[in-house]
Amino acid sequence: MALLVQKYGGTSVGSVERIEAVADRVQRHREQGDDIVVVVSAMSGETNRLIGLAKDISEAPSAREMDVLLSTGEQVTIALLSMALHKRGLEARSYTGSQIRITTDSAHGKARIQKIDTEAMQLDLDAGRVVVVAGFQGADELGNITTLGRGGSDTTGVALAAALEADECQIYTDVDGVYTTDPRVVDSARRLEKITFEEMLEMASLGSKVLQIRSVEFAGKYQVPLRVLSSFKEGEGTLITAEENDSMEQPAVSGIAFNRDEAKLTLKGIPDIPGVAARILGPISDANIEVDMIVQNISVDGTTDFTFTVHRNEYENALSVLNNVAKELGAKDVFSDAKIAKVSIVGVGMRSHAGVASTMFRALAAESINIQLISTSEIKVSVIIDEKYMELAVRSLHSAFGLDTSAYGVSKG
Amino acid sequence: MALLVQKYGGTSVGSVERIEAVADRVQRHREQGDDIVVVVSAMSGETNRLIGLAKDISEAPSAREMDVLLSTGEQVTIALLSMALHKRGLEARSYTGSQIRITTDSAHGKARIQKIDTEAMQLDLDAGRVVVVAGFQGADELGNITTLGRGGSDTTGVALAAALEADECQIYTDVDGVYTTDPRVVDSARRLEKITFEEMLEMASLGSKVLQIRSVEFAGKYQVPLRVLSSFKEGEGTLITAEENDSMEQPAVSGIAFNRDEAKLTLKGIPDIPGVAARILGPISDANIEVDMIVQNISVDGTTDFTFTVHRNEYENALSVLNNVAKELGAKDVFSDAKIAKVSIVGVGMRSHAGVASTMFRALAAESINIQLISTSEIKVSVIIDEKYMELAVRSLHSAFGLDTSAYGVSKG
Incomplete structure (x- = not known):
């Protein structure tokens, strides 16, 4: 029985079928007795659709209003995933970044998380509920909606795992782990079972696109074990931890x-x-x-x-x-x-x-x-x-x- | 110089072009010196798209999660309209129902407004800003997102007008006013310049679909002058007021x-x-x-x-x-x-x-x-x-x- 924060990116929730698959996975973990907090991105394509609407109206849309606009993407996903969990007989409750009080600074479009209020989440977890949180977003002290910028959902996942002292933050993506190098270039590239935060940071900053640097920094700083897994096939993925x-x-x-x-x-x-x-x-x-x-x-x-x-x-x-x-x-x-x-x-x-x-x-x-x-x-x-x-x-x-x-x-x- | 609450329904904000037209209208009113609070619905078709997604997942989606889902529709519109206003050199700021603290009961899907905090809006209006509010939505005491049910954006408009003691609540729709009867049935039907709340209530409850009964009741109770106008052509519309x-x-x-x-x-x-x-x-x-x-x-x-x-x-x-x-x-x-x-x-x-x-x-x-x-x-x-x-x-x-x-x-x- 562990407390897991699972983060699913845009392609992992890119359709109703993919959302159902995420719900299936969450259900399996619940049946194993794990407590689950799920962080989701916008359905793939949705963010670009919203950006397109904004660009049709203004070449330089206000950063505050872009955040109001873009944050709807994840909000749609949390509602749909919660419904899919309910259908499976699981109790689940969705939260936007502002509802769960992910407080950030006011740097719209690239806000930084300042604090997270875990009280509501903890009550839900204690009551056996799956907590479904919109990634990539928060609100500043005045209640203005903010977004964390590219890859921000990873950061949300790690930050929640740190705040909740979760056993692991699992990042589900379209690759099944961190490789010794890019398998498209080297046939014999192999998946790493483990890698340290420092190594992952260097790999990420050098162009390996599996994880965003910010989320790895964050995980390293708060010593949150981070695991990269595929949302499309089963496997252990790659665990990113402190150096042993x-x-x-x-x-x-x-x-x-x-x-x-x-x-x-x-x-x-x-x-x-x-x-x-x-x-x-x-x-x-x-x-x-x-x-x-x-x-x-x-x-x-x-x-x-x-x-x-x-x-x-x-x-x-x-x-x-x-x-x-x-x-x-x-x-x-x-x-x-x-x-x-x-x-x-x-x-x-x-x-x-x-x-x-x-x-x-x-x-x-x-x-x-x-x-x-x-x-x-x-x-x-x-x-x-x-x-x-x-x-x-x-x-x-x-x-x-x-x-x-x-x-x-x-x-x- | 008046304080006007203007409400635009789904067809009035149904496309980028329509949103631009709304921004033009708001600009004209601003240039006449009016203070403006705009209440908008979801872009036409958006609510049905979201309902479709939910129905693909669950035949009986939870009412709480439906509200989380559907409330994104208006949130998109407030951001886009604010951007369109900025482009015209107007200061504007968007608010979701929960941000502007439209507090409702917890009856998801048919919540009733309990109180509205006007402080933030008043500060914006005093600073010369157009306030753009998502209709149809609020949040309960615990911060759960709620929606007001069908026609809820009209209710939001009237409730804001009452709370702000606005001079008029203008409901922009696809008809240019209230008619003596349905013009599709009687060629000689004529637009009424004025009608009382009581008459409008009877007309609405008897099947005239121009306004939702709840919003008329609300307007009557708080004596908010209500005007029905066309968002597609200029005109005086029909003013709904207390009996003279x-x-x-x-x-x-x-x-x-x-x-x-x-x-x-x-x-x-x-x-x-x-x-x-x-x-x-x-x-x-x-x-x-x-x-x-x-x-x-x-x-x-x-x-x-x-x-x-x-x-x-x-x-x-x-x-x-x-x-x-x-x-x-x-x-x-x-x-x-x-x-x-x-x-x-x-x-x-x-x-x-x-x-x-x-x-x-x-x-x-x-x-x-x-x-x-x-x-x-x-x-x-x-x-x-x-x-x-x-x-x-x-x-x-x-x-x-x-x-x-x-x-x-x-x-x-």
């Missing part, structure tokens, strides 16, 4: 993340003097361009080279800003390249395994893949390479770190 | 109402003893059948005849109940007829005009229309006739009471 003490047994690398979303810009031959990095990145950030990797090497002859990456959508923007900066700083040259890929190895195990980076570089060299940039964190090594080698690099690294065959923490997907 | 003192100048009859919705049942030759009416109508009401007209004439030879009408949908039901009652009471016979029509003349003026009923009966007799039943109230005379004469009766009465040509309180539609 037996980390010596962990593999050096848990997964390979990659993306083609970035572009690279370099200022060549700039004076190596204090403040130069700020003079380069200041104008970039003033233009609301987010920077990902930043690399500066040691100087030669009093000048240095400065490289950073931005999202590929911001490439043209960033380049025009940088050309101005180059003139001001008297840079020798500006190089740029949008045809790059970022490939990263991630694993808490690399803390205790020497030579992880060199294994990576050797594997890439064996395929004659040139490394353009390197950046590291405690549990991650990222490289920038020519985008045409991306799949090859991912496959060779997946193999080099024994992810194809490793039995530890990995099972067939 | 110059009632001597009023015509005897303001309008002719009629319907074919009823069926007539008669017990013949029952003992004329105390309690007999209760013994007849008790079983009828136990079967949840509503009775409209009840007529009992004086007794002859210690027996009497007892006649009543029910909704035609309940005819078979009522007849089978009545056959049992007839046996118990030893009635001589049971007569019944579903092919009847009810035609009524309505007018506060008939209080001060003698001979109104006899004018009615003479007009019908002139067309050789036999009167089967007569029932009267202070401002109404209703007759039951053969349904095939209904249109003829309405036209002849419309003419007999000078409604075709009367200049008082009447203008071309």
Whole structure:
């Protein structure tokens, strides 16, 4: 008997049939004696339909009114799911974000949860009721409806699990877990049974789309065990938890993340003097361009080279800003390249395994893949390479770190 | 400069274009200096779409969850209308029923408004904002979402007008006012400039579908001037107000109402003893059948005849109940007829005009229309006739009471 928070995304509740399937699953858990809080998204397509209505009326609809509009999507789903649960003889009660008093700040469209009142939910759970909560939404102190932004339903699930001290927050989605890398790229990719919050954060921030970063941060902060499962087939999914003490047994690398979303810009031959990095990145950030990797090497002859990456959508923007900066700083040259890929190895195990980076570089060299940039964190090594080698690099690294065959923490997907 | 509550029904906000037209109208009123509270329904078709989803899931969806589901319809409209107002440079803010604290009882699907908190609205109005409120909905003391049932948006409009002491509650609909009778039946039917609450109540209860009875009762109780207007064309509509003192100048009859919705049942030759009416109508009401007209004439030879009408949908039901009652009471016979029509003349003026009923009966007799039943109230005379004469009766009465040509309180539609 456990207290579970189960979150179902848009495709998992995308039709009456899918909602019935969710109700079936909740029923099975109830019959096993679990207490269930269900968090649901809007039915897939509904949010886009509502956005379309708003765009027909206004090119720049007010953020407050967008939240009033979009929050109806989840409200429809909670009512329908509750009805489906009733039909199965289960007691269930639906709540909007504002009803369950998920209090947020007033940043419409990207609000942050400040507190959750668990009293009503606890009364329902004690009475044997399934609690069905609209994800993605809350209300500010004044009662204005707010939404949490993209992926906000995951955040709702984790926040409720934290507030209720649930045994697990289960995120049902259209994939059956977190993989060592993208199975569409590497045939031998395997589902991880477990991964740490830190690894999941790196995987997510590096482009693995299974979970939203915010919800993983939240789960890590409040130590809520998070499980990613498929809502379309049975399975154990992947459990995301705090690092365990037996980390010596962990593999050096848990997964390979990659993306083609970035572009690279370099200022060549700039004076190596204090403040130069700020003079380069200041104008970039003033233009609301987010920077990902930043690399500066040691100087030669009093000048240095400065490289950073931005999202590929911001490439043209960033380049025009940088050309101005180059003139001001008297840079020798500006190089740029949008045809790059970022490939990263991630694993808490690399803390205790020497030579992880060199294994990576050797594997890439064996395929004659040139490394353009390197950046590291405690549990991650990222490289920038020519985008045409991306799949090859991912496959060779997946193999080099024994992810194809490793039995530890990995099972067939 | 007036404070107006304007209510727009489903067809008036049935598309993005219609919502834009509503915003244009609100803007014109704002430019004239009026303060505006707008109450809107769900976009036409939306409520039925939501009901369809619920019915796909459950034949008997919980009333609480139906309210959660259906209340999203108006919530979409308030957001879209607010956006359309913003686009016109107007300040506007939307509120759901629960946000504006329209507190109701907990009778889901047919809740009654208990109180309204006007503080937030008043602050908005003072700040020059248009207040946009979701009709048809509220929340009970515990925060459960409730709906007011059919026509509930009219009730919301009137209730807000009463709470805010508005100068007028304007109900925008697809007809341009209240007519002396149905223009589809009588070509010379004319739009009334004014009608009293009492007359409107009689007209509504007799089958004129312009306004819901509840909203008229409410308006009458709180003396909120109510105006019915077309949202599709300009015009003064019909003002529904308290009776004025110059009632001597009023015509005897303001309008002719009629319907074919009823069926007539008669017990013949029952003992004329105390309690007999209760013994007849008790079983009828136990079967949840509503009775409209009840007529009992004086007794002859210690027996009497007892006649009543029910909704035609309940005819078979009522007849089978009545056959049992007839046996118990030893009635001589049971007569019944579903092919009847009810035609009524309505007018506060008939209080001060003698001979109104006899004018009615003479007009019908002139067309050789036999009167089967007569029932009267202070401002109404209703007759039951053969349904095939209904249109003829309405036209002849419309003419007999000078409604075709009367200049008082009447203008071309």
